[in-house]
Amino acid sequence: MTKILKDEDLVGGALMSIAIDALEAAFLAKACNRLISPPRHHVSFPDRGDLVFTVGGLMGEKPIAGFRVYDTFNGAEHTQIVAVWSADDAKLEGVILGERLGSLRTGAIGGLAIRHLGAPDARNIGIIGSGAQARTQLAAAAAVRNLDRARVYSRDETNRAAFASEMQQALGLDVEPVDSVSKAVDDADIVICATTSQTPVVHAGDLKPGVHVTTVGPKTLQGYELGLDVADAAAVIATDSLEQARAYASPFFLTGSGNDDRMADLADIIAGKAAGRRSSEEITLFCSVGLAGTEVVVASAILRSPALVLRGTSG
């Protein structure tokens, strides 16, 4: 019986923790070369756009394999498909349709970075941006740290107010909209930058010692949301995929800054193969690129979760 889940099935507070724990196992597997994550495969349809496939899998005792596909056609509705097989018995475990899994996955990777890089006693978080990525990054942070308060800034006052009331409700956390970047990040132990800005909106001078910063938005030399001085100030710079960061069409934003070579693989930090935070004063920086193949890992964990099975269409 193949389970089929859609966006409306991917609800509930347990989901983010399930995703983060599944990704922790995947990143540990990556550190010992058991995560399968080949380059994306694009197929073009003339004048229409592409289908883009990212295949992924976890090898080991209970191997899983699968893929995500998304389209770049011209339209308002975009439905991704993620499918997962158990690779030892060829069983198709399930299919997840929609957009929610992708942002859940990216958020969960951010949460994993905070779990391993952020100060253990982080209480305050500042968020720049009020879109879907900002939402899942905040939810992920709340899943790994005992937060007291969040402050959100985005240029549009209505958007940041809506973000604050929605996330306060969803997370049971005090979320305050503020009217400047500095008000959002001044006192923050964790800063999430999740904008579409092509010019830096957060600079090192805005940040307090010991902060963990995640950049989710633009980060190529063509445009980047985070000041280069934040990388200069960071004791640890990590990413979820060195390969993908170095394969961007425009070079990665740290290229030529002297900090590019310091960038570590989050997987190696989690596995203890590379150094992470060493003091409560150090600044840590996580550059989120969206490690390919990890949607499959998250999908598998969700499909196997007893809490969610009953909601999906079985047949």
Added chain:
Amino acid sequence: MTKILKDEDLVGGALMSIAIDALEAAFLAKACNRLISPPRHHVSFPDRGDLVFTVGGLMGEKPIAGFRVYDTFNGAEHTQIVAVWSADDAKLEGVILGERLGSLRTGAIGGLAIRHLGAPDARNIGIIGSGAQARTQLAAAAAVRNLDRARVYSRDETNRAAFASEMQQALGLDVEPVDSVSKAVDDADIVICATTSQTPVVHAGDLKPGVHVTTVGPKTLQGYELGLDVADAAAVIATDSLEQARAYASPFFLTGSGNDDRMADLADIIAGKAAGRRSSEEITLFCSVGLAGTEVVVASAILRSPALVLRGTSG
């Protein structure tokens, strides 16, 4: 609303005709380079097997795009996934899960070949083989010709008897199991060879003038089910994909026989760009290789068919 169909939804007598008509449009499109059918894309999972993607699409006024994926993992259950988008508005039209679509597609291509190469007044059909492919090839032949009688031979008496009674019931056609190849094909206007035999089971001497022959089973120099003299005797030799026939790991069975260069693209014959049958005495031969990308075309036609929409899961 994305439609999701499974094997149990793909039933009903109209299905084969829908598939054949959709493929006719696809082959016409292929003849003017509007069928998108790039090479298969294999991704390997160490010691486990591959996921294999075939992408396909039809460009034009109502463009469609999609893919099929299947696995080569070690297991009894194999569920293919076919997904279709309308490429002009990025809408995911639907997903079809299971094994039935693939054999329906291959059968329908055989039916299309018979429609364009077989004698218009063909009445008798001989089938060698009693598996899934033999079933759908016979169903497709019955959809394009007004058949009186079918005779089936396969080595296993039980299998051929089961095939005969099942197909007689399904098609409302006199289907007789026989105990030799020659009894099956002697008097046949159409011969379907759908075996797993690595050595020829049908020879030119077995066939009557005017016959159309389709070979579905092995057809490489390593092993082939059809005598090379059948190709010698054929006035027309066609295939659904010259490219795929020439890309087999072992060379195509006609390589070096002097007949390889005569092989025409079925699409060109349908479009009137290449010669088809010219008389009721000519023998025609169709080498079925399973043109990649056509599962998407068949899936789209099924998903759009009002007769089938109500059976599927919508949501």
